[in-house]
Amino acid sequence: xELASHNQQLRLRxxxxxxxxxxxxxxxxxxxxxxxxxxxxxxDPLFAGLDFGGSAHAPQDPALARMLPEFSENxxxxxxxxxxxxxxxxxxxxxxxxxxxxQLNAHLFSDEHLQANIDKLRKDAFEQILPxxxxxxxxxxxxDTPYVELEDLLTAEExxxxxxxxxxxxxxxxxxxxxxxxxxxxxxxxxxxxDLIEVSHPITLILSHTEALIWAKVTNMMRLSIAERIxxxxxxxxxxxLKETAEPAHGVVFEWxxxxxxxxxxxxxxxxxxxxxxxxxxxx
Amino acid sequence: MAMAQVQKLSRKRVRGxxxxxxxxxxxxxxxxxxxxxxxxASFVVLMLMRxxxxxQESATCLTLQIDELGGATVFTGLEDSCxxxxxxxxxxxxxxxMEPVPQGAN
Numbered sequence: 574x575e576l577a578s579h580n581q582q583l584r585l586r587x588x589x590x591x592x593x594x595x596x597x598x599x600x601x602x603x604x605x606x607x608x609x610x611x612x613x614x615x616x617d618p619l620f621a622g623l624d625f626g627g628s629a630h631a632p633q634d635p636a637l638a639r640m641l642p643e644f645s646e647n648x649x650x651x652x653x654x655x656x657x658x659x660x661x662x663x664x665x666x667x668x669x670x671x672x673x674x675x676q677l678n679a680h681l682f683s684d685e686h687l688q689a690n691i692d693k694l695r696k697d698a699f700e701q702i703l704p705x706x707x708x709x710x711x712x713x714x715x716x717d718t719p720y721v722e723l724e725d726l727l728t729a730e731e732x733x734x735x736x737x738x739x740x741x742x743x744x745x746x747x748x749x750x751x752x753x754x755x756x757x758x759x760x761x762x763x764x765x766x767x768d769l770i771e772v773s774h775p776i777t778l779i780l781s782h783t784e785a786l787i788w789a790k791v792t793n794m795m796r797l798s799i800a801e802r803i804x805x806x807x808x809x810x811x812x813x814x815l816k817e818t819a820e821p822a823h824g825v826v827f828e829w830x831x832x833x834x835x836x837x838x839x840x841x842x843x844x845x846x847x848x849x850x851x852x853x854x855x856x857x
Numbered sequence: 858m859a860m861a862q863v864q865k866l867s868r869k870r871v872r873g874x875x876x877x878x879x880x881x882x883x884x885x886x887x888x889x890x891x892x893x894x895x896x897x898a899s900f901v902v903l904m905l906m907r908x909x910x911x912x913q914e915s916a917t918c919l920t921l922q923i924d925e926l927g928g929a930t931v932f933t934g935l936e937d938s939c940x941x942x943x944x945x946x947x948x949x950x951x952x953x954x955m956e957p958v959p960q961g962a963n
Contacts, residue, residue: 800895838899
């Protein structure tokens with residue numbers, strides 16, 4: 574994942590795996606809202622489709638309860654407010670989710686985009702192995718995998734091993750890259766790194782500031798519900814729960830979403846500082 | 858930053874406008890944002906800046922106050938404006954509540 578400022582907009586680059594993970598997380602969240610609004614929908618079809626009304630009690634699911642909190646400490650007043658506004662808050666959450674999912678899925682599932690990326694990656698791979706262009710003829714480029722020529726020599730298991738080895742090597746490259754990013758580097762190194770990111774992060778989203786805010790909102794929702802799930806599972810406070818959870822992957826996703834939200838928030842704050850002049854003496 | 862200083866700053870912000878001056882017979886309400894351990898400080902600062910139209914410094918003060926005291930009053934006004942604001946805060950995933958301003962608080 575890479576986030577950069579780009580002509581008054583934010584440019585978000587994602588690896589394919591990251592984009593797929595986000596997409597499936599968003600789908601889960603949207604299903605959660607959908608099932609809840611079906612359960613709590615008014616029996617009267619006239620009111621069912623309106624962004625108005627709500628249920629009388631807080632949701633049982635702690636993740637949903639976190640996303641639809643109480644309006645007040647006074648339970649009567651909180652119930653009244655929930656019955657008035659709950660559906661409109663759900664509608665807003667779902668609207669935000671839809672926008673984000675549309676943007677992401679348009680990139681994930683477009684055939685042209687996918688094919689172009691595969692071609693580019695394959696071409697780059699060949700150029701790195703064989704710097705001399707003359708050796709790579711057109712036929713070789715059109716083959717399905719770079720392993721075709723080896724198939725006669727090696728068994729299927731050996732080829733699988735080879736692929737696994739390459740995957741490990743790629744992972745190590747990424748680790749090295751992360752360490753490189755931490756220290757200062759020269760202009761040429763920076764350009765090389767930028768090129769590498771461009772190849773390894775094929776999905777590029779250009780977000781306006783409003784869209785970036787909606788992305789932050791939705792990923793924050795996602796993060797809240799993951800936190801509730803982890804706490805529910807272990808029955809501990811968040812910090813302890815993150816250590817004890819049976820599925821450390823959830824913790825990793827939680828931290829990763831945190832980094833993303835933090836980066837987007839910092840970017841939007843600095844943008845706001847540049848463009849909005851706030852007078853402290855003015856009333857709210 | 859000293860806590861007294863934080864409170865003084867936020868009080869100045871909150872008391873910028875009083876409902877009592879404009880509508881003497883109406884009840885004044887206040888919106889508080891509560892602390893939780895999931896939402897990030899930078900996200901809360903951004904939200905306060907956008908929704909209350911305050912500077913980064915004031916928003917950071919309020920966020921510090923929320924973090925250290927468990928909650929902070931960020932807005933005082935008519936019941937309807939408070940409802941709208943709480944609804945907006947909830948759409949960000951923050952824990953916000955509203956209550957009538959206690960008598961004699963001024």
